[in-house]
Amino acid sequence: MEYLVQSDRVREALEEVKGLLVGKTSMACMGDMLTLAAFSHAVPINHSLLGAYTTEREALTACQDRQPDLLYITEQLEQGYGINLALKVKNISPVTRVLLFLHRESQDVVREAIEANVDGIIFVHSIGQSADGDFLKSIRAIANGSSYYPKEVRTMAGYVKSIELAGLSDRESEVLEALCQGMSNKEMAEVLFVSPETIKSHVSTVIGKLGVKDRTQAVISAIRAGM
Structure with missing residues (x-):
């Protein structure tokens, strides 16, 4: 190559x-x-x-x-x-x-x-x-x-998909997937057609529901759950 x-x-x-x-x-x-x-x-x-x-x-x-x-x-x-x-x-x-x-x-x-x-x-x-x-x-x-x-x-x-993330809404799951891809709040807002403030709120909700302290730990929780 x-x-x-x-x-x-x-x-x-x-x-x-x-x-x-x-x-x-x-x-x-x-x-x-x-x-x-x-x-x-x-x-x-x-x-x-x-x-x-x-x-x-x-x-x-x-x-x-x-x-x-x-x-x-x-x-x-x-x-x-x-x-x-x-x-x-x-x-x-x-x-x-x-x-x-x-x-x-x-x-x-x-x-x-x-x-x-x-x-x-x-x-x-x-x-x-x-x-x-x-x-x-x-x-x-x-x-x-x-x-x-x-x-x-x-x-x-190779983590097996689990129901650990079942408490997230469809939009929150989309936000979590975007976090796994390394997107910023601005990038997520553009992709999901919402305001950066709405994304910020979704990210905070995702972190709270997963019981973690930051975005990195939210991503790791998602990976362990097979996302």
Whole structure:
């Protein structure tokens, strides 16, 4: 598969990512030094990056000290394990939102990542599929306070559909599905043809009915219920 790095659409996407990250700080932790170096030098990422690491211990210490807005990780690290890092970071730096790039596409690994309450999961193979693919969509979602669990990831998780979400109305279920796709309130309002204020009310109701504290936990509840 060719990645058309010089295409106008790719350049537009990179500029959009750069704009989304203005005013935010980030860190990266990836086990492969080539991948880490290439990622860290990417123009949309570099200007917000506080540090880049290959081990769980280094990244955890840095997150505790500097409390970045975003942390990009892979599950494979030089030392340690990325999903363990994500779980620990949530405890010592609650402001940090975590985006996980998964190399291993198995049910066990996906479920383990979901249980770590990461804010977004994308499979590495999906990154270059299109300029408007999972990477850009995940950055849009996480930078705007939403979560990103694409259908491919939810399917791989393989949870059996349950009646856990039966208390939601049809419209609330639509809102929850949109949350799983990483949509902002504005995007949901445009898709569902209602006002952003109505969407905000629906999101609050969904969070309340599911008994969770935020949008990410609402998405995770939906995935566990087989949505």
